[in-house]
Amino acid sequence: MTAQSPSTPKPAAKVTKTNRLGLELKVYKGADSTLCNGCGHDAITNAIIKSFFEYGVQPHRVAKLSGIGCSSKTTAYFLGRSHGFNAVHGRMSAIATGSNLANRTLLNIGVSGDGDTASIGLGNFLHMVRRNAQIVYVIENNGCYGLTKGQFSATADKGAVQKGGDVNQMTAIDCCALAIELGCGFVARSFSGDAKQLGALLKAAIAHPGTALLDVVSPCVTFNNHEGSTKSYPYSKEHEDPLHEIGFVPFFEPIDVDYPAGTTKFLELQDGSKITLQKLEHDYDPTDRTRALDLLHKANRDRHFLTGLLYYDPSAPPMAEQLNLMDEPLATLPASKLRPAPEALAKVMERFR
């Protein structure tokens, strides 16, 4: 737990192993994974379990959503005490929009893959981003279609080699760059092998009221972990270049670590939690949209695997606010609020006489 954030070392919590709600970690677990041994997705599942536990999210408030693919199976492997919906291929973003409209008090977490999001569901994904529906949107990005045995996906890098030897000749779709372009206020890239960074990003995403995108490179050990792959474990480990060291200080804990002056940025989240960004080699400001896009364009050109919080802008109103939704869920409004009075109908009828 202490590995997650420099601000959460609570020896007492370690003993009782409960979070601020008094719930144990096991409450946040799900069914056993049926994915291949060593799959990057399982590491992300574990990070989700840990993050939701540490943040202290009420399991019943969570809606777990997914599309189709190996990644989309994983919603069954965490948060067993939350409702889950494994929908159709590429359409999780539409489901999330609907869920968010029906009950804005839910916390949507969606897990999707690169095929699901960047190919079949790209249009719906981008429009959900434009609407700024609330969702922690995790792309488990392995550059291939695992469940149908390894075909290239749209995020495969140009020049990447498939297991059978084919070389991808098309430009990769960068979901992060697209999301930033379309106004997404929380865009991050991470690596399933970097649990510390991923955990901090997930907790920050939970606190973000709109769409929070986490594009997590998650190697497919069966079909895309060979020499020539740019989404393999060895390649990713070797090339990962974190923009900063990320920490997360939840609103319910004080900042009790001394951060080196001048090298740490604090970003305030809506619920009072804070993201801490400690400077590494880069001097990166994730609140500068133009810079973020420029950085991604260069990174893509130079085959640079940058990770971290790429862009953060809390000012974009989430969909629920844009639509002026009521505080209480539309789903459970009493019948008296759903049907106008008979006199209203009579009045409307008069206009047609």
Add this chain to the structure above:
Amino acid sequence: MSVTSDHAGRQAAARAQSIVNDVVITVATSNGTGSQSANLILMRAIFDMGVPVGAKNMFPSNIQGLPTWFTVRANEDGWMARKRDADVFVAMNDESIAEDVAGLQPGATLVVTKALAGHVKRDDLVVHVVPFDDLVSQVCKDARLRKMVVNIMYVGVLAHLLDIEMSAVKGAIHRQFSRKATAAATNTEAAVVAYEWAKANLTPSGARVLRRSNKTQGKIIIEGNEATALGLVFGGITVLAWYPITPSSSVCESCIDYLDELRRDPESGKPTYAVVQAEDELASIGIVVGAGWAGARAATSTAGPGISLMSEFAGLSYFAEIPAVIVDVQRVGPSTGLPTRVSQGDVWKAYHLSHGDCKHPVLLPGNPQECFEFAAESLNLAERLQTLVFVLTDLDLGMNSWMSDPFQPITKPIDRGKVLSAEDLERVGQFARYRDVDGDGIPYRTLPGTDHPLAPYFTRGTGHSEAATYSEKPKDWKNNLDRLVRKFDTARKLMPRPVIETAPGASIGVIAYGSSDMAVKEARAMLAARGVPVDYLRLRALPIDTEVRDFVRDHRVTYLVEQNRDAQAASILRLEMPERATAVRSVLHYSGLPIDAQSIVDGITEQEAMS
């Protein structure tokens, strides 16, 4: 030409033998010229004279410049279906003039703008040439407005030719332009100028005239799409997601207007609904299914191309048992071509949309009143049955003007179906999402956000056990499919019952649905006049129940009238009762135009003669 006493005398003599309150007027213009306002004013003026009236707009898929026809049928007996031939034709469009004139029946009255008079070479028509361009120049100084204002002038001319009261015309103009005083004044002046000119220069044939009556008292005129929208608003819709498409866009546009007006929370002043214009139909149905899963009363509206795209989600709604409503305003075919023409060609598709063994309840409103009632009820049925429900209307019903009784308030309470709250779960102590507890095939569900350890379950399309766990066991899946059949049989009992009208001595029956109703009723009257009594069952929903079976069983032969080529509803009936398959015959109409009574009479008469 001036009015002489001789002229007036001839006129009076002719009118003594006039056909009163039975006339079909067709106006040919090009679209985008503002003729729709003039046409609605014409219709409204006749309605305000107390004469029942129906209107059909035959318009192109275009914004400006292509031929468009508007037909007003005024009929004392209330027959409002399309009639094939116009009694009075107004020709204003140079593109369609040759075809328009050639298509008229001998003896028809033709009002033609002077510029096009040279195209009229027939001597078997009553032709009135009107210098519309000169007349409009007199009243409209702004040359840019003339092509719009000229339209009201044919209304003035028709008022003279058919004895439409000018006070009714003026009233209708003010109603049409209630928020545009200048437009109202200009149009009134133009109508009067045209009327006075016609009075001074044209001698009506007097073959058909309109006289004040009392048959529209208490009635309304409304388009089906607006009625559907009101049904959703009063039915308690909470999430509307849509993608614009002809001819269904006006369902959602009206719905948005009425929601804004009528559905605000009195305490917070906030909307008690949410509307999203989605990026495509894949998303609009996805949003509906996501919202339905999370507990909203969610609907979308679309047309044929839209339901094609919605197909996969339709199956998910069926197998995962998630409430959803699709309003499908049917039109002709895919892509471009006839998107503005009517068809009932989505019956099969709606009934079985998606892959696997899918069957969906389909509501078939036959008039605006039912568009209202069924749209409201669709939300109840979707939640009660936890499945996708279709409201299947069509372009004729949806976009044309229909006379109707005012809608009565819905008295049936809003039904949220079998939803277990945390308190319910505490009381019953167990929950299995897909278990048939009540024997009606409908399981119980919980909504996300329910604070109870028993509440959560995992939703997936196929491969689930009773307890909603992942399962590929043959027994689990077969049990599930069999339960879904039980649920569908429960649906049979919950759907609106058919409406049956009998005639003494009838041995043949007619079944029809949707916008064919008015033409079928008129056809029955025509057949009865020929000594052929016909019983009539109006189908108002699928799946069918016992009434339909009994009706087919009890008639020597049943003609199923529908507006598609492949006898879609008839095929469904034949599958439901193979033993009577040969006793179900079809009368089909699929030209893109609304069905007319004569086609039905001919279709039945020809087949009866052969048997």
